[in-house]
Amino acid sequence: MPVTLVVGGQWGDEGKAKIIDYLARDVDFVVRYQGGANAGHTVVVGTEKFAFHQVPSGILYPKVTCVLGGGMVIDPLALVAEIDGIVVRGVDVRGRILVSSQAHLVMPYHVMLDCDSEDRRAQGAIGTTRKGIAPAYADKARREGIRMADLMRTPARLRDLVADHVRENNKILKARGMKPLSPTKVAKGILAARARLMPLIADTRPVLWDAVAVGRRVLCEGAQGSLLDIDHGTYPYVTSSSCTAGGAAIGTGLPPSAFERIVGIYKAYCTRVGNGPFPTEEKGEVGKRLRELGHEYGTTTGRARRCGWFDAVAARTVVKINGMTDIALTKLDVLDTFASVKVCHAYRIGQRTLDVFPADARDVESVVPTYETRPGWKEATTGRRIEDLPRSAVDYIRHLESLVSCPIHLVSLGPERSAMVRIPRGPTPVLGA
Ligand code: GDP
Ligand code: IMO
Ligand code: MG
Numbered sequence: 001m002p003v004t005l006v007v008g009g010q011w012g013d014e015g016k017a018k019i020i021d022y023l024a025r026d027v028d029f030v031v032r033y034q035g036g037a038n039a040g041h042t043v044v045v046g047t048e049k050f051a052f053h054q055v056p057s058g059i060l061y062p063k064v065t066c067v068l069g070g071g072m073v074i075d076p077l078a079l080v081a082e083i084d085g086i087v088v089r090g091v092d093v094r095g096r097i098l099v100s101s102q103a104h105l106v107m108p109y110h111v112m113l114d115c116d117s118e119d120r121r122a123q124g125a126i127g128t129t130r131k132g133i134a135p136a137y138a139d140k141a142r143r144e145g146i147r148m149a150d151l152m153r154t155p156a157r158l159r160d161l162v163a164d165h166v167r168e169n170n171k172i173l174k175a176r177g178m179k180p181l182s183p184t185k186v187a188k189g190i191l192a193a194r195a196r197l198m199p200l201i202a203d204t205r206p207v208l209w210d211a212v213a214v215g216r217r218v219l220c221e222g223a224q225g226s227l228l229d230i231d232h233g234t235y236p237y238v239t240s241s242s243c244t245a246g247g248a249a250i251g252t253g254l255p256p257s258a259f260e261r262i263v264g265i266y267k268a269y270c271t272r273v274g275n276g277p278f279p280t281e282e283k284g285e286v287g288k289r290l291r292e293l294g295h296e297y298g299t300t301t302g303r304a305r306r307c308g309w310f311d312a313v314a315a316r317t318v319v320k321i322n323g324m325t326d327i328a329l330t331k332l333d334v335l336d337t338f339a340s341v342k343v344c345h346a347y348r349i350g351q352r353t354l355d356v357f358p359a360d361a362r363d364v365e366s367v368v369p370t371y372e373t374r375p376g377w378k379e380a381t382t383g384r385r386i387e388d389l390p391r392s393a394v395d396y397i398r399h400l401e402s403l404v405s406c407p408i409h410l411v412s413l414g415p416e417r418s419a420m421v422r423i424p425r426g427p428t429p430v431l432g433a
Contacts, residue, residue, distance in 0.1 A: 002260030003218045005248050006328075008225030009264040009318050011272035013298070013305065015330030016265045017041030017057040018412055020221050022420055023263075027217040030058025031067040031208065033251030034241035035223035036106055036136070037075045038129040040299025044415040050089070051299050054079050056221050059086060059093060067204050069220075070102030071241065071251020073136040074148065075111075076193035083196075099197060100204040101149035102253075107162075108186055109169040110135035116176050126237055127274030129300050137240035144168075148201050151194045158194060162187040205253030212258055220248045220259070226318040227272075227357075234361040237276020245322040264324035264406065266315055268332040268396070269341075271305040273298045277364040280308035280344045294334040309342040309371065312403035317357035319406045328410035329397060333419075338376040341396060344369040345403055374399065382414040386421040397423075 004023065008014045021043045024030050032039075032054070041052040043060060052059070054074055056066040068074060079099075087093055110132030117134070118125045128134065139145040150161060163183035170180035211218055224243040227233045232244055241247060249256040269290055272278045281287065290296065290307035297304055318324075335341050347354040347367035358364050377390035389411075401408050413419045 003212060003220060003254055003258045004261040004263065005220045005222070005245055005259045006263050006265060007222040007245055007248075007322050007324070008228075008243060009266040009315055009322075009324070009327070010225045010270055010311075011227045011278070012223075012225040013040070013271055013273065013296075014225060014265040014267050015328075015412055016222060017043050017052060018330060018415065018417075019263065019265050019328045019410065020057040020219065021045075021060065021417060022410070023219055024058035024061050024064055027058065027064060027219045029065050029067060029208065029211055029216065029218045030056040031069050031204075031218060031220045031252050032056045032072055032223060033069040033220055033248045034071040034243060035239065036073040036133055037078050037131040038133045038239060038300060039223035041221075041223070042299050042415070043417070045417050048089070050086070053082055053300065055082055055086060055097065058219065058221070059091060059096070062092065062096075064096065066097050067208070067252075068097070068099045068103060069204065069251045070100035070253060071247060072100070072103045073106050073133060073140070073241075074099065074103050075106040075131065076151075076197055077189055080193050080196045097200050098202050098204050098207065099148055099200045101147065101152070101201050102203075103148045104136055104140045104145040105148065105150075105190075106132040106136040107146065107165065107169075108181055108189075109166065109173060110139070112173060112178055112181075113169075113176075116178060125275060127276075127303075131300070134240045148197070151190075151198060151201060155191055155194070158191060159187040162190050208252060208254055212254065218254070220252060220254075222248070226321060227314060229321075232321050234276045234364055237274065237361060244318075261326070262322055262324050263409075264319060264322060264327045265330060266310075266327055266400075267294075267330050268310060268335055268400075269294075270308045270311050270314075271296050273301070273303050273305045277361055278306055278308060279314070279347065279364060279367050279369045280311045281306050282308045290334065293337070294331055309344055310400065311344045311369070312400065313344060313347050313355060313369075314357045315400075316355070316404040319404050324406050326407050326409040327401075327404070328412065329400065329408050330412040332393065332397070332411055333380070333382045333413045335376065335396075336380055337378065339378060340373050340376050342371040342373050343399065343403065344371055346370045382419050384413065384421070386411075386423060389421070
């Protein structure tokens with residue numbers, strides 16, 4: 001059975017969790033493949049709102065097994081707290097969470113180093129979530145990380161390993177003017193997490209290979225967004241993992257050929273939290289209106305998200321990087337009250353016109369977006385069926401499809417699970433026919 005992958009098409013917070021939750025109804029496994037507690041994934045079911053950070057967004061379905069893949073960097077204490085928080089709300093997670101033995105640990109010194117780097121950068125700060133992500137991935141790349149597999153060692157060996165790492169990192173903390181950590185205290189915390197997480201740790205690769213081989217349905221969940229990808233994003237204003245489709249093979253152990261459906265998630269406009277170039281950002285009234293109507297405040301950090309119009313140049317570039325097969329467009333309802341909506345279809349840089357998102361962030365800083373203005377629909381869309389959507393809303397969807405060269409198969413019209421319309425596939429163009 002081929003694997004479906006859900007990947008963020010913009011700068012994160014596109015509503016990936018809402019779409020994962022929708023698609024997870026029909027799957028057996030939901031697998032996160034990168035990132036860590038920097039993610040904030042919101043699922044709304046009736047009056048209940050869940051914010052997931054490290055646990056995959058499929059956890060609300062009793063038959064779904066959730067896998068934290070090897071490409072993740074996991075804060076073990078935060079994971080235990082998150083699982084407890086989910087259980088308290090009545091979700092039975094027993095036997096339903098697996099943690100890859102290949103995943104790396106985010107340690108307390110990673111969090112301290114992340115905060116210190118941000119404070120030192122001052123004006124040039126990345127605006128990270130301060131969850132220790134970059135230092136943890138840096139240790140992985142330097143081959144000095146601690147992996148989940150290390151939690152399987154005897155308590156005495158693990159204590160020594162953690163204490164050694166803390167002592168090494170204390171040298172860095174001290175050199176940067178920070179208080180060193182107690183090796184004993186950190187080891188105690190990790191040993192407590194070990195007791196809870198050990199039953200969940202496994203080599204998850206054969207689990208997934210076997211699942212695919214016998215036709216079980218696997219859904220992979222991207223965190224962050226393609227424009228935050230360490231390679232393809234607006235470097236250095238990016239996160240430290242491969243959020244794009246390529247990262248899913250690396251972060252799960254499933255072969256690239258397994259990914260048959262790659263669903264890109266895009267908001268009907270754009271947002272970004274943290275610093276870095278954002279060509280279609282609206283710093284005035286429009287941005288404020290999008291923020292308030294879309295409740296654009298970070299799920300993880302509570303920061304106000306920067307807002308702007310849909311950027312088709314960035315979107316079509318991201319379609320290509322990921323090989324997206326279809327798109328889920330979210331938060332269309334946020335545009336319901338606008339008399340007109342704008343879409344950026346090209347950039348200008350000097351005398352040149354660009355239709356590809358530049359590879360270098362400095363070029364992205366200097367582009368001037370070219371907009372088309374389209375009529376709004378000035379009608380509420382939440383709760384409507386696909387065939388009842390206002391004409392201008394349908395035209396907007398169709399127009400985005402043509403600008404980014406990828407079909408839109410799902411449209412989300414509200415935060416709630418049921419606020420979703422599916423655009424039927426098939427030869428007859430039902431929508432806007
Ligand atoms: P993720 O990180 O991509 O999963 O997205 P977040 O959960 O960080 O942010 C998306 C926010 O938009 C959440 O508060 C969702 O509940 C909300 N949301 C998702 N889809 C829709 C939608 O179609 N309309 C509205 N109004 N809100 C939505
Ligand atoms: P989800 O999965 C939006 C941003 C941060 C910062 C940059 C680097 O909810 O879409 P990091 O802490 O990763 O080193 O920060 O990336 N960022 C996100 N922005 N949504 C996210 O996750 C993000 N995770 C990281 O704001 O600009
Ligand atoms: Mg989010």
